[in-house]
Amino acid sequence: MRELSLSKTDYKTARECPAKLYYRMKKYPSLKEGNEYIELLAQGGYIIGAIASLLFPHAILVDEPDHAKAVEITQQLFTQENITLLEAAFESNGKFARPDILIKHGSRLTLIEVKAKAFDSSEETPFRNKKGVIAASWQPYLEDITFQALILRELFPDFTLITELMMPDTTRSTTIDHLHKFIALNHITEDDSGYPRARFTFTGDVEQIRESHFLTRINVDREVADLLPEVSSAAEIFLKSLNPLTKLPAPISFVCKDCEYRVDGKEEPNGFRECWGTLADPKPHILDLYHGSQVQGINELIAAGKTSLFDLPESAFRKKDGSVGPRGSRQLIQMRYTKENEEWIDPQLGTTLQSFPYPLHFIDFETSGLAVPYNAGLHPFENIAFQWSCHTISAPGAEPTHAEWINVDEVFPNFTFAKSLMTHLKRDGTVFMWATHENTILRQIAQQMEGRLEDPELKEWLEWMTAARMVDMNQLALSHYFHPLMKGRTSIKKVLDAIWQVNPALRERFPEYVKEEDGALLPPHNSLPTFKIDGRDVFVNEGTGAIIAYQSMLYGPQKSDEMIRDQWKQLLLQYCKLDTLAMVMIYLHWNEKLT
Ligand code: SF4
Numbered sequence: 001m002r003e004l005s006l007s008k009t010d011y012k013t014a015r016e017c018p019a020k021l022y023y024r025m026k027k028y029p030s031l032k033e034g035n036e037y038i039e040l041l042a043q044g045g046y047i048i049g050a051i052a053s054l055l056f057p058h059a060i061l062v063d064e065p066d067h068a069k070a071v072e073i074t075q076q077l078f079t080q081e082n083i084t085l086l087e088a089a090f091e092s093n094g095k096f097a098r099p100d101i102l103i104k105h106g107s108r109l110t111l112i113e114v115k116a117k118a119f120d121s122s123e124e125t126p127f128r129n130k131k132g133v134i135a136a137s138w139q140p141y142l143e144d145i146t147f148q149a150l151i152l153r154e155l156f157p158d159f160t161l162i163t164e165l166m167m168p169d170t171t172r173s174t175t176i177d178h179l180h181k182f183i184a185l186n187h188i189t190e191d192d193s194g195y196p197r198a199r200f201t202f203t204g205d206v207e208q209i210r211e212s213h214f215l216t217r218i219n220v221d222r223e224v225a226d227l228l229p230e231v232s233s234a235a236e237i238f239l240k241s242l243n244p245l246t247k248l249p250a251p252i253s254f255v256c257k258d259c260e261y262r263v264d265g266k267e268e269p270n271g272f273r274e275c276w277g278t279l280a281d282p283k284p285h286i287l288d289l290y291h292g293s294q295v296q297g298i299n300e301l302i303a304a305g306k307t308s309l310f311d312l313p314e315s316a317f318r319k320k321d322g323s324v325g326p327r328g329s330r331q332l333i334q335m336r337y338t339k340e341n342e343e344w345i346d347p348q349l350g351t352t353l354q355s356f357p358y359p360l361h362f363i364d365f366e367t368s369g370l371a372v373p374y375n376a377g378l379h380p381f382e383n384i385a386f387q388w389s390c391h392t393i394s395a396p397g398a399e400p401t402h403a404e405w406i407n408v409d410e411v412f413p414n415f416t417f418a419k420s421l422m423t424h425l426k427r428d429g430t431v432f433m434w435a436t437h438e439n440t441i442l443r444q445i446a447q448q449m450e451g452r453l454e455d456p457e458l459k460e461w462l463e464w465m466t467a468a469r470m471v472d473m474n475q476l477a478l479s480h481y482f483h484p485l486m487k488g489r490t491s492i493k494k495v496l497d498a499i500w501q502v503n504p505a506l507r508e509r510f511p512e513y514v515k516e517e518d519g520a521l522l523p524p525h526n527s528l529p530t531f532k533i534d535g536r537d538v539f540v541n542e543g544t545g546a547i548i549a550y551q552s553m554l555y556g557p558q559k560s561d562e563m564i565r566d567q568w569k570q571l572l573l574q575y576c577k578l579d580t581l582a583m584v585m586i587y588l589h590w591n592e593k594l595t
Contacts, residue, residue: 004242005067005096006235008147012140014238018248021238023261023271025245030271032260045116046198047372049100050183052114052166054202054209056101059084063199065189067096081106087197092154094239099148101166109152110162112217113145116371118381119167121216127223134223141165142220146227147235153228163224168371168380169216176208177376178410180555214373214380252276253299257287282308284338290330290488309338330478338484343502343593349480350594353587356471359394359429362583363421363470365438366576368547375412377452385417385441386550389576390424391584400584402577408569410554415453418445422461431465432583434492435474442466473583481590496582497523499589506585513578524582528574531567534558538567540575 004025014021023030053059060077062085064070070089077083084103090096101112120126127138134142142165149163176182182204188196241248252275256262261271265280273280279302286307292298295316301307312335317328324332337344368374369383378384387406394401405420407413425431433439446462449455477490485498500506500513501521507514515527525541532538533552540549553559553568 005091005094006239006242008097008144011147011235011238012144017250019250019275022247028261028269028271029263029267030260031263046185047183048116048168049114049198050200051209051213052215053086054206056084059086061086062088090151090155092151095151095235097148097151108160111148111152112164112166114166115141117141117167118170119216121169121171142223142227143231145220146224146231149224150232163220164217165220166215166217169214170379170381172214173377173379174214174373175212175376179372184557253302254293279305279307284309288487290334291327333482334488337482341484344482345593346480349590356430359392361425361429361431362391362580363431363433363438364389364576364579365441366546367441368550383441383444384413386413387572387576388421389580391580404573406569406572414445414448418462419458422458431470432473433470434583436472439466439470492582493525495586499586500524503589524578531571533564533567540571546572546575
């Protein structure tokens with residue numbers, strides 16, 4: 001049997017946690033399944049890859065998913081004195097990688113790794129912290145290219161090797177409008193190390209892209225040299241564990257909370273259960289604690305086999321000086337009310353809610369800030385706001401009414417978005433949002449107006465609106481409300497799902513969101529209707545899905561099909577509408593409990 005090789009994706013997985021490498025090789029059920037594709041689509045990473053490849057006009061793509069064949073093709077092409085290869089394949093001593101771009105010029109190699117990560121070229125030492133050490137946020141990206149450099153150094157010890165990252169530069173803007181529409185995704189392939197690769201057709205002006213793109217190449221030779229010994233020895237350990245396949249030891253800790261192998265307890269095989277054994281069983285679990293990673297001594301407690309939420313002494317939530325801060329009081333409330341299995345609602349919330357003048361507006365925005373800017377003049381990752389929803393309660397006891405706006409045209413939508421919102425909200429009453437995203441977006445739109453739009457009324461309204469005027473319901477939930485079903489979370493969905501389970505009056509009032517499966521009541525977001533698009537049942541019930549839906553509606557392969565465009569639009573409208581209705585439902589629930 002062919003020995004297993006260590007790909008850069010395997011390396012990255014093992015660096016997160018060595019036990020994950022074993023589960024990945026054994027294809028254990030994972031919460032990440034399919035997510036790489038969704039991320040690739042949502043972040044526009046494939047478009048960055050596409051643009052990068054267009055910058056090398058004579059590059060040859062090694063379009064071969066099979067590992068061994070791709071290595072063979074690369075070897076043949078590498079006999080040429082000067083050549084640029086895309087997705088070349090190299091294997092050395094059991095390690096395998098496919099560099100995004102490799103330029104061979106005689107005995108000089110330039111290895112370029114393309115990343116859809118924001119890079120600010122105005123920073124003096126972008127990859128290092130104040131102490132000169134490589135910053136944790138850059139470490140995985142730099143280790144990725146170091147792993148590839150390691151292979152090339154082993155294979156070509158006499159060559160000069162230059163290493164570079166190529167990334168969207170947030171100090172640059174694009175001169176091209178709607179770049180997305182010129183890059184049509186044909187399909188996504190997977191090489192045999194499981195790495196997704198996009199295949200696309202470009203229909204725009206290549207010369208224009210080459211002259212005015214917004215990607216930057218940054219030399220990382222120093223960082224690669226620093227990391228090489230560490231990456232080399234880690235790779236050796238990981239490789240050894242593949243032949244024969246053995247699980248490397250990995251201590252359990254609070255980090256396991258977000259492990260992709262923490263799948264439903266009934267799934268088999270179950271990576272989380274293998275790591276935690278019976279320590280996975282307690283309910284409520286210690287990993288469900290609000291901001292638990294910041295509790296002193298929590299990992300020692302886990303190591304000692306104490307993994308029930310109730311194993312934590314209340315003293316753990318105190319600061320060193322004995323006081324209890326906002327985080328500690330939330331943790332105490334979670335602990336106490338989970339023990340009692342009771343909902344907690346702070347009576348003070350009643351006074352707070354009563355102080356808000358009517359009409360009460362509940363707003364939510366859908367926005368997208370992709371690596372590739374949507375419009376000329378925008379920077380990478382700059383947001384566009386393409387949709388808002390607003391539910392309004394005009395007076396005590398009044399039925400909520402709904403208004404919405406969505407952009408369906410290939411235009412820069414932000415100013416029309418803001419104007420329509422201004423016309424709807426005016427300066428009346430109270431505006432509720434969940435978390436601070438809406439405030440951030442309105443501030444950004446005010447900034448985007450500089451030099452682009454002369455509209456004093458809108459400018460003044462945006463400044464007025466964002467002067468700490470909007471009320472953050474997430475903050476209200478954090479300070480005044482808890483239900484054991486929420487565990488340690490206060491996202492709008494978590495709060496809504498909890499009250500939906502316990503408040504039959506709400507279900508009677510909004511029956512269109514009541515849906516059951518196998519006798520269990522589903523969360524309202526899972527009751528939203530699906531549409532059949534391109535033979536697939538499609539739905540939108542979270543933010544990333546909304547970005548993909550918007551992309552598909554405006555720039556997808558069926559963008560000229562009116563019916564399909566309308567279906568994407570309906571999916572977006574129903575999703576955003578439910579988010580603001582969710583705020584209304586939570587508000588109604590709180591009011592009901594307080595009166
Ligand atoms: S549960 Fe923890 S130890 Fe096990 S694979 Fe996940 S992160 Fe690693």
